[in-house]
Amino acid sequence: MVFALSRQSAAPNVVPAAVSDLDLWDVHRAMLRVRRFEELAAQGYAAGKVGGFLHLAIGEEAVCVGASHVLAPHDHLLTHYRDHGWALVRGLEARRCMAELYGKATGVSGGRGGSMHFADARRRMWGGYAIVGGHLTLATGLAWAAKVQEPGTIACVVFGEGASNIGEFHEAANLAATWNLPILFLCENNGFGMGTRSERAAAVPDVARRAAAYGMPAWQVDGMDVADVVAGMREACAFVRSGEGPAILEAHTYRFRGHSMADPELYRDKKEVEVMRQRDPLAQVTATLRGIDATRVDEITAEVEAEMQAAVEFAETSPYPDVSTLEQGIVARHDGLSR
Amino acid sequence: MTTLAAPTRTTTLRDAIRDTLRGEMQRDPRVVLLGEDIGSYGGSYAVTRGLVEEFGTERVRDTPIAESAIVGAAVGAAMGGLRPVAELMTTNFALVAIDQIVNHAAKLRHMFGDQFGAPVVIRMVNGWGQLAATHSQSFDAWFAHVPGLHVVAPSTPSDAAGLLRNAMRGEDPVVFIEHSRQYSQKGAAPDDSDHVVPFGKARLVRPGRDVTLVAWSYCVPMAEAAADRLAADGIDAEVLDLRSLRPLDRDALVDSVRRTHRVVCVEESWRSFGVGAEVAATLQDLAFDELDAPVARVAAREVPMPYSKPLEAACLPAVDDIVAAVKAQIS
Numbered sequence: 001m002v003f004a005l006s007r008q009s010a011a012p013n014v015v016p017a018a019v020s021d022l023d024l025w026d027v028h029r030a031m032l033r034v035r036r037f038e039e040l041a042a043q044g045y046a047a048g049k050v051g052g053f054l055h056l057a058i059g060e061e062a063v064c065v066g067a068s069h070v071l072a073p074h075d076h077l078l079t080h081y082r083d084h085g086w087a088l089v090r091g092l093e094a095r096r097c098m099a100e101l102y103g104k105a106t107g108v109s110g111g112r113g114g115s116m117h118f119a120d121a122r123r124r125m126w127g128g129y130a131i132v133g134g135h136l137t138l139a140t141g142l143a144w145a146a147k148v149q150e151p152g153t154i155a156c157v158v159f160g161e162g163a164s165n166i167g168e169f170h171e172a173a174n175l176a177a178t179w180n181l182p183i184l185f186l187c188e189n190n191g192f193g194m195g196t197r198s199e200r201a202a203a204v205p206d207v208a209r210r211a212a213a214y215g216m217p218a219w220q221v222d223g224m225d226v227a228d229v230v231a232g233m234r235e236a237c238a239f240v241r242s243g244e245g246p247a248i249l250e251a252h253t254y255r256f257r258g259h260s261m262a263d264p265e266l267y268r269d270k271k272e273v274e275v276m277r278q279r280d281p282l283a284q285v286t287a288t289l290r291g292i293d294a295t296r297v298d299e300i301t302a303e304v305e306a307e308m309q310a311a312v313e314f315a316e317t318s319p320y321p322d323v324s325t326l327e328q329g330i331v332a333r334h335d336g337l338s339r
Numbered sequence: 340m341t342t343l344a345a346p347t348r349t350t351t352l353r354d355a356i357r358d359t360l361r362g363e364m365q366r367d368p369r370v371v372l373l374g375e376d377i378g379s380y381g382g383s384y385a386v387t388r389g390l391v392e393e394f395g396t397e398r399v400r401d402t403p404i405a406e407s408a409i410v411g412a413a414v415g416a417a418m419g420g421l422r423p424v425a426e427l428m429t430t431n432f433a434l435v436a437i438d439q440i441v442n443h444a445a446k447l448r449h450m451f452g453d454q455f456g457a458p459v460v461i462r463m464v465n466g467w468g469q470l471a472a473t474h475s476q477s478f479d480a481w482f483a484h485v486p487g488l489h490v491v492a493p494s495t496p497s498d499a500a501g502l503l504r505n506a507m508r509g510e511d512p513v514v515f516i517e518h519s520r521q522y523s524q525k526g527a528a529p530d531d532s533d534h535v536v537p538f539g540k541a542r543l544v545r546p547g548r549d550v551t552l553v554a555w556s557y558c559v560p561m562a563e564a565a566a567d568r569l570a571a572d573g574i575d576a577e578v579l580d581l582r583s584l585r586p587l588d589r590d591a592l593v594d595s596v597r598r599t600h601r602v603v604c605v606e607e608s609w610r611s612f613g614v615g616a617e618v619a620a621t622l623q624d625l626a627f628d629e630l631d632a633p634v635a636r637v638a639a640r641e642v643p644m645p646y647s648k649p650l651e652a653a654c655l656p657a658v659d660d661i662v663a664a665v666k667a668q669i670s
Binding site: 077098107108109110111112113117118120121126127131134135136137138140141142143144145146148149155167168172175178179209236322328329330331332333334335336337338 | 348371388397400402405407409410411412414415416417418419420421423439442443447448449450452453454455456461486487489505506508509510511513535537538539540563586
């Protein structure tokens with residue numbers, strides 16, 4: 001059920017989610033790839049092969065899979081640090097993503113970024129960003145460049161509801177609306193800013209309602225339901241792509257795992273997690289498809305498993321970056337002259 | 340031997356910056372300007388006056404008073420293929436945008452494996468003038484501390500044009516530091532639309548044998564004035580304009596100390612952890628045996644800048660201080 005908020009923020013209008021052309025087999029494969037990638041990443045972390053922070057999005061897969069179904073390849077994409085799924089559905093190779101987690105030279109960011117900084121400039125996946133809210137103003141710049149150079153292209157910036165309380169969110173939203181920029185602010189609202197429930201951190205926890213302050217329309221969707229995400233994205237992206245200005249899409253979702261691997265989850269009741277697990281987007285789609293063709297589900301599962309095991313093997317066997325390359329790629333040229 | 344000098348014209352530092360912005364905007368349609376009141380107002384220091392009339396509001400964009408958004412939008416636009424020059428009204432306001440400058444502009448190229456950079460110029464203005472504690476600061480050393488940034492600060496119209504052009508044609512973020520008290524300073528600048536000054540090259544302002552005065556930005560004319568005074572006392576001071584703080588021209592520092600064996604570094608910001616400290620450490624590392632005296636530092640007093648005129652004057656380094664530092668070193 002998609003809720004649309006007008007620019008003046010009246011009570012939300014309910015828009016029936018009408019998505020009949022969604023290929024559930026594609027959706028299933030995409031969500032399974034993200035899920036298995038992250039489960040194997042967690043194993044690598046537990047084994048001490050993946051370092052740093054590892055933020056898993058298990059439970060939230062419907063948002064990145066549904067949104068990417070609607071975004072065009074030429075659209076700009078920036079995300080927060082919970083970026084594995086966004087990178088995979090954007091087309092970054094699983095094996096190079098896994099290699100990045102392992103800190104290997106073959107990683108998508110050459111082993112310089114790690115879990116929070118997957119990027120592929122050729123796919124206009126401009127990266128995962130780890131300073132909460134910091135990438136929101138970058139997105140306004142990408143949207144500005146798109147508006148000037150290639151009308152019809154939009155910038156989609158993904159952020160958590162926790163980022164909507166920091167100043168850069170408001171600076172970005174105000175600039176985007178003032179300059180009429182083609183930008184979709186896509187909020188993955190998983191209910192927690194790290195371990196603080198959003199009701200305790202935000203005067204108005206529904207991020208979509210904040211759109212009215214900037215004269216933007218907004219959509220709210222069920223982020224545990226791919227079809228709902230797709231339906232809302234189609235409306236929101238059509239609005240932004242038409243040149244009418246920015247918009248907010250808020251997907252209510254839930255992460256089944258902790259904020260990061262280091263999270264003991266003292267702040268929420270395990271029963272709440274169990275209840276939400278009943279709405280696991282992957283399990284729902286898998287159950288539906290098993291009713292149609294269980295053999296095919298098994299085949300896809302085996303294919304994804306083979307791909308992800310190969311990704312781990314690739315990461316394990318890839319070389320570390322040579323320390324002699326340490327100071328490369330900090331600036332293009334020391335003297336500032338063009339290459 | 341006769342050398343053919345490029346034709347020059349006399350201009351002010353303000354006009355040199357404006358003419359360079361204009362020339363690069365004519366040359367490259369990707370160049371855009373953004374900042375607070377840079378359009379119809381003409382810029383707080385009138386640097387961008389007339390440009391919005393010439394290039395329109397799409398290329399000369401007034402922004403909200405929101406420095407994070409100014410720098411963030413500039414960096415994002417650079418990622419997206421534009422060539423933005425952001426103006427921050429003063430250096431003090433850059434602190435509001437420090438996340439964008441340090442965590443984003445400086446990091447993107449390396450953190451994402453050298454896939455893309457942020458070719459953005461961030462112009463900011465140092466200065467003072469009874470503006471009190473939050474409007475009289477310079478953070479040159481802060482920015483020069485950060486790998487991934489270029490930090491330059493011209494002291495002449497010629498260098499302003501050449502450094503800015505290099506910044507605008509480069510591939511990386513540049514913190515371009517101007518000084519409010521130098522905009523009307525006149526000088527000769529090459530009449531050349533391709534005049535470029537590479538980063539990391541200091542300028543020998545005047546050669547000398549007895550002591551090197553290291554300075555940049557507004558402190559260069561002070562060092563020159565001090566050198567004139569010292570000459571009257573028979574002390575031959577060399578003046579070296581760093582021009583570029585990151586990268587720092589360590590070779591030029593070493594070459595100079597080999598000639599003079601004494602160094603006084605003049606800076607307008609607080610002494611502790613400043614550029615002068617880096618200069619001293621550099622010379623200790625690379626030219627310890629050449630030094631006849633410890634490197635001296637002339638810097639601002641370590642207090643938040645007060646409003647009252649005599650108190651403000653007491654905070655700032657002055658020509659007298661430079662002369663005294665040199666004489667103390669030589670005696």
